[in-house]
Amino acid sequence: MKKRILNLAVALGAALLASTQVSASTLDDVKQKGFLQCGVSQGVAGFSIPDAEGKWTGFDVDICRAVAAAIFNDPTKVKFTPLSAKDRFTALQSGEIDLLSRTTTWTMSRDTAMGFMFPATTYYDGQGFMVRKSLGVDSALKLDGAAVCAATGTTTELNLADYFKAHGMKYQGVAIEDSTQLRQAYDEGRCDVLTTEQSILYSQRSSLKQPDDHVVLPEIVSKEPLGPMVRQGDIGWFNIVKWTAFAMLNAEELGITQANVEEMKASTNPEIQRVLGVKNADGTAPGFGPGIGLDEQWAAFIVKGVGNYSEIFERNLGAQSPLKVKRGVNALWKDGGFQYAPPIR
Amino acid sequence: MQALAVVVLLFLFFEVTQNMRSNLSRMNQDFGFAFLSKSAGFDIVQALVPYSTGSSYSRALFVGFLNTLLISALCIVAATFLGFLVGVMRLSKNRLAAGVATLYIEFFRNVPVLLQIFVWYSLVILQILPAPKNALAVFDIAYLSNRGMIMPLPIFGEGAIYGLVGLVSAIVGGLALVFWANYRQNSTGKPFPKFWGSLGLVIVFPFCGLALAGFPITFDVPVRTAFSFSGGLVVVPELMALFLALSIYYATYIAEAVRAGIQAVNHGQTEAAHALGLTRGQTLRKVVIPQAMRVVVPPLISIYLGITKASSLAVAIGYPDLIAIGGTVLNQTGKAIELVSIWMVIYLCISLIMSSLMNWFNNRMKLVER
Ligand SMILES: N[C@@H](CCC(=O)N[C@@H](CS)C(=O)NCC(=O)O)C(=O)O
Numbered sequence: 001m002k003k004r005i006l007n008l009a010v011a012l013g014a015a016l017l018a019s020t021q022v023s024a025s026t027l028d029d030v031k032q033k034g035f036l037q038c039g040v041s042q043g044v045a046g047f048s049i050p051d052a053e054g055k056w057t058g059f060d061v062d063i064c065r066a067v068a069a070a071i072f073n074d075p076t077k078v079k080f081t082p083l084s085a086k087d088r089f090t091a092l093q094s095g096e097i098d099l100l101s102r103t104t105t106w107t108m109s110r111d112t113a114m115g116f117m118f119p120a121t122t123y124y125d126g127q128g129f130m131v132r133k134s135l136g137v138d139s140a141l142k143l144d145g146a147a148v149c150a151a152t153g154t155t156t157e158l159n160l161a162d163y164f165k166a167h168g169m170k171y172q173g174v175a176i177e178d179s180t181q182l183r184q185a186y187d188e189g190r191c192d193v194l195t196t197e198q199s200i201l202y203s204q205r206s207s208l209k210q211p212d213d214h215v216v217l218p219e220i221v222s223k224e225p226l227g228p229m230v231r232q233g234d235i236g237w238f239n240i241v242k243w244t245a246f247a248m249l250n251a252e253e254l255g256i257t258q259a260n261v262e263e264m265k266a267s268t269n270p271e272i273q274r275v276l277g278v279k280n281a282d283g284t285a286p287g288f289g290p291g292i293g294l295d296e297q298w299a300a301f302i303v304k305g306v307g308n309y310s311e312i313f314e315r316n317l318g319a320q321s322p323l324k325v326k327r328g329v330n331a332l333w334k335d336g337g338f339q340y341a342p343p344i345r
Numbered sequence: 346m347q348a349l350a351v352v353v354l355l356f357l358f359f360e361v362t363q364n365m366r367s368n369l370s371r372m373n374q375d376f377g378f379a380f381l382s383k384s385a386g387f388d389i390v391q392a393l394v395p396y397s398t399g400s401s402y403s404r405a406l407f408v409g410f411l412n413t414l415l416i417s418a419l420c421i422v423a424a425t426f427l428g429f430l431v432g433v434m435r436l437s438k439n440r441l442a443a444g445v446a447t448l449y450i451e452f453f454r455n456v457p458v459l460l461q462i463f464v465w466y467s468l469v470i471l472q473i474l475p476a477p478k479n480a481l482a483v484f485d486i487a488y489l490s491n492r493g494m495i496m497p498l499p500i501f502g503e504g505a506i507y508g509l510v511g512l513v514s515a516i517v518g519g520l521a522l523v524f525w526a527n528y529r530q531n532s533t534g535k536p537f538p539k540f541w542g543s544l545g546l547v548i549v550f551p552f553c554g555l556a557l558a559g560f561p562i563t564f565d566v567p568v569r570t571a572f573s574f575s576g577g578l579v580v581v582p583e584l585m586a587l588f589l590a591l592s593i594y595y596a597t598y599i600a601e602a603v604r605a606g607i608q609a610v611n612h613g614q615t616e617a618a619h620a621l622g623l624t625r626g627q628t629l630r631k632v633v634i635p636q637a638m639r640v641v642v643p644p645l646i647s648i649y650l651g652i653t654k655a656s657s658l659a660v661a662i663g664y665p666d667l668i669a670i671g672g673t674v675l676n677q678t679g680k681a682i683e684l685v686s687i688w689m690v691i692y693l694c695i696s697l698i699m700s701s702l703m704n705w706f707n708n709r710m711k712l713v714e715r
Contacts, residue, residue, distance in 0.1 A: 086672050086673065086675075086676045089675075089676055089679055090675065090681050093372065093679065093681060094681075109677075109678075110679075113678075113679070114374075114679035115369075115372035115373055115679060116372075116679075135571075135572075142571075144571075145570045145571065145572050145573070145575055146572045147492060147572065147573065152663070152669070152672065152673050152676070153672065153673045153675075153676030153677065157387045157388070157673075158386045158387055158677075160388070161386055161387060161388050161398035162386075162398075165398065170575075171388070172388075172390060173387070173388030173390060174390050174583075174663055175387070175388075175389075175390070175665070175669075175673065176662070176663040177660060177661075177663070177669075177672070178661075181661070181662070181663075184467060185467075185471065185662075185663070188471035188472050188491070189471060189472075189476050189491050190471055190491065190492070190582065192572045192573075231372050232371075232372045232373050233371040233372050233373065
């Protein structure tokens with residue numbers, strides 16, 4: 001009897017130890033599992049939403065796929081965990097997911113005290129407001145006294161408070177966790193205003209009962225640099241995600257696309273050769289992939305798997321999508337935008 | 346043997362804390378409650394105590410705690426009334442009344458309560474009630490719309506303290522009256538209308554107190570604005586939906602407990618009461634219910650606890666209870682372990698207090714064996 005209890009206790013203790021310890025190397029974990037566990041949002045058209053066949057699509061989703069492609073040369077080796085804005089941090093903190101790619105704003109507290117890190121800004125956004133056209137409101141400064149719906153646990157909620165305070169206006173803040181519930185509550189008239197990132201507003205508007213009855217106000221009231229997020233304490237993993245994002249931008253800059261990536265390997269441009277991991281005439285390899293624990297051809301895998309930055313953008317948010325978002329500030333630096341990736345060298 | 350178990354438990358506890366510490370420190374995190382004094386920065390749609398976006402996290406949690414108490418208390422009272430009514434109805438000789446009660450119980454008990462919350466919120470309150478522009482108005486001082494119920498808010502000015510003094514003395518007086526009436530009835534058998542007597546006191550005394558001070562009460566009457574209303578006392582739609590759903594759902598359980606209780610009272614008791622010349626109402630109130638209570642109270646305890654815990658379903662529709670606000674704080678600060686501990690301690694305390702109150706009540710109700 002005694003022995004049995006002791007055995008039980010030892011087994012229990014071992015199980016606890018094993019289950020609660022977040023492994024030191026996320027890359028090893030992911031390789032061992034054979035797939036990447038990626039946290040995304042629960043259904044925001046353009047960013048992450050399952051299509052009719054249940055396949056996840058969207059800009060944030062493709063970032064996950066790009067990381068999987070870099071590791072496995074196979075963009076399908078991802079499992080997605082849909083998370084509400086409120087649950088996303090606990091999921092990453094507890095090790096339930098390896099990477100969070102979920103319209104998450106890079107802020108100081110998240111990047112420092114909360115124990116996370118932002119490898120890159122994949123989408124520069126800002127907070128806006130949407131109202132019913134019938135209200136006849138044409139500026140956010142005329143929203144004094146309005147009821148405003150926002151998602152729980154977001155920067156949105158905080159910016160909202162700041163903006164109204166700064167302009168001496170009052171509001172009734174209705175905070176709802178689930179984004180579908182939130183949209184419904186606005187649609188059914190619980191609030192006069194829906195507020196979130198402008199890009200998400202357009203996406204949410206497209207899912208309303210009568211999209212044309214609603215208008216997005218011109219004001220942008222905050223900076224929302226959105227990007228993937230990882231845990232502190234694993235610099236190797238941080239670098240992999242960071243350089244996956246940069247590889248997509250560098251590929252766009254160099255004109256490497258999903259369609260031409262194989263031909264490009266024959267290019268004589270040394271920059272392209274470096275990015276694609278092409279060996280020199282003397283057989284020496286550039287070595288950038290191995291430098292982050294990946295294959296020599298990691299960047300080629302990414303572009304082959306999901307495309308360069310521009311392709312991901314246009315497919316999910318831009319011209320080829322129903323949302324028709326313009327590149328705007330998300331254009332490359334060469335074209336007057338903010339997207340600027342350090343060189344691969 | 347027990348010592349071994351204790352050792353094993355201690356070892357596990359030690360392992361778990363060690364593990365937690367090492368995992369936290371790997372992410373450059375630490376354990377502590379200092380974050381509670383930082384400012385929260387988010388708005389809360391319903392606050393029973395003054396709260397602004399500049400208030401601290403602990404204040405925000407306190408607001409959530411009060412909101413949990415509010416919804417639980419409202420639902421417990423309403424579900425109890427409704428449950429007793431339906432439970433008695435179900436045993437009624439009137440076939441229609443009994444049928445309605447059975448239908449009510451079978452229907453509402455078998456639809457998941459979360460679904461009922463959504464139906465009340467999304468289908469009934471938000472879509473059937475009119476928008477604020479077409480709000481149903483009561484004498485242009487109170488309005489009902491899909492933004493909730495808005496009523497004049499009484500504001501007590503200087504001198505209102507006399508009203509409070511009146512109320513306190515009425516309660517003391519009322520208790521004394523009940524005590525005296527019981528005593529007299531026990532010794533002389535003469536009944537006294539103690540309920541109406543003390544109710545009268547509770548109304549008359551505060552009124553006199555306020556009259557003495559010249560009625561220092563003003564009303565903050567809601568006024569229409571471009572969007573909806575400002576001022577007044579607002580009952581938000583989230584509270585309305587949660588209140589309706591939880592009260593109606595849990596009333597079915599209370600009704601069943603009441604029915605079981607009444608059926609447990611020997612029929613001979615009723616017949617004996619009739620033979621003594623008590624009316625049907627008196628029989629129910631003085632003979633049947635007091636005995637039924639012995640059977641009803643234990644399940645009531647767990648139903649009340651169930652209501653308190655179920656109030657955390659509030660999250661689904663954005664009613665700012667302790668869990669919802671705690672979740673937001675967790676999200677803004679990343680202090681998961683700390684917040685989960687706070688939740689656990691508070692819910693544990695509420696549960697312990699409630700069950701000891703009910704146990705006390707139960708002991709009083711018990712048959713005194715002589
Ligand atoms: N950028 C914000 C979060 C923005 C956000 O997540 N907004 C909600 C409002 S619609 C959303 O997209 N939710 C999607 C979902 O829950 O699936 C932050 O980092 O705090």
